[in-house]
Amino acid sequence: MGLLALAVAPGIAICIFIYLKDKYNKEPLGLLLMSFILGMLSIIPAIILELLPGKSIEQLGGQHMATVALFAYGVVGLSEEACKFLVVRFYCYPKKAFDDPFDGIVYAVMVSMGFATLENIGYVMQHGIGTGVMRMFLSVPAHATFAVLMGYHVGLAKFYPAKRNYYFLGAIFWPVIFHGSFDFFLFLGNSLLHFAGALASFIIAIYLSRRAIRKKQALSKDYMSGFDTITNTDHSLL
Numbered sequence: 001m002g003l004l005a006l007a008v009a010p011g012i013a014i015c016i017f018i019y020l021k022d023k024y025n026k027e028p029l030g031l032l033l034m035s036f037i038l039g040m041l042s043i044i045p046a047i048i049l050e051l052l053p054g055k056s057i058e059q060l061g062g063q064h065m066a067t068v069a070l071f072a073y074g075v076v077g078l079s080e081e082a083c084k085f086l087v088v089r090f091y092c093y094p095k096k097a098f099d100d101p102f103d104g105i106v107y108a109v110m111v112s113m114g115f116a117t118l119e120n121i122g123y124v125m126q127h128g129i130g131t132g133v134m135r136m137f138l139s140v141p142a143h144a145t146f147a148v149l150m151g152y153h154v155g156l157a158k159f160y161p162a163k164r165n166y167y168f169l170g171a172i173f174w175p176v177i178f179h180g181s182f183d184f185f186l187f188l189g190n191s192l193l194h195f196a197g198a199l200a201s202f203i204i205a206i207y208l209s210r211r212a213i214r215k216k217q218a219l220s221k222d223y224m225s226g227f228d229t230i231t232n233t234d235h236s237l238l
Contacts (some may be wrong), residue, residue: 006132009122010140011117018109018144021213024220025100029083032110035092042083046115049079051167066186073180081116083144088154089168096112101219104155105148105212107214108171112147116140138202142182145205146175152212156235178205 015036019026053075092107094097107142120140124132153171178201186198215235 001110002130003124003129004121004172006129006136007118007121010136011113011120013111014141015110018106019112021217022057022100022102022220023105023217024085024102027103027106028097031092031097032106035087035107035110036114036117038087038091039111040118041114042087042111043080043115043118046080046083048059049083050075062141065188067186069180072177072184072187077176077180078172080149080238081172081179084108084111084115084147084175085150085154085172088150088171093154093158098158101223102216103157104153105151105157106150107128109137109152110141112150113140138199140178142202142205144181145202145209148209148212149174149178152216155216174208198207 010211017030053071088104088108088111092103092111098101098107116139120132120135123135123139150171153167153174157167157171160167181201182198182205185194185201188194188197
């Protein structure tokens with residue numbers, strides 16, 4: 001029971017944090033719960049896609065760097081982020097409650113935390129408390145930063161329809177880049193240098209996520225005040 005609580009707590013805490021960041025137009029709790037559940041279910045097709053190459057993470061040791069990169073970006077990063085994106089795009093995005101610039105971040109984080117929580121349960125139950133503590137401060141928050149970047153762009157697609165496909169592409173591209181970079185260094189090995197590379201990509205993702213949250217909060221405030229500033233704002237996070 002203690003291990004289960006350790007596995008579930010980080011994802012729930014991040015969901016609450018993002019919910020509180022949505023200051024001007026709270027989302028229905030039922031939709032948020034369903035987004036979380038669908039995020040959990042989205043791990044099933046992701047696992048299937050990751051198994052298709054016939055190579056596991058444990059088999060990457062000693063492989064050529066290009067092979068590790070292909071697996072990190074093209075298999076794990078792309079499959080996991082694409083499965084999350086499909087839930088956000090086809091369940092959350094069409095909802096009437098998705099009516100605020102900040103909502104993309106809220107829904108993407110709920111979906112991602114559902115995914116990360118179920119994944120975390122598997123890892124913690126298999127490897128124990130040490131893995132649970134490490135993932136509490138690294139892997140689960142990393143999934144949250146990928147989700148913020150996804151939700152930021154999905155929100156722009158919703159409120160800037162003239163460039164919707166462009167922003168949808170960004171909603172997949174940037175999470176895959178950071179997810180792939182994070183995993184790439186971890187898959188290469190377990191040295192301090194490899195860990196430092198993963199940590200560096202995580203720190204950059206945190207910086208961009210905080211920037212995305214602040215920009216969307218400002219847009220949300222203006223939007224709820226009746227000012228349409230979406231098309232007149234610099235949307236770049238870099």
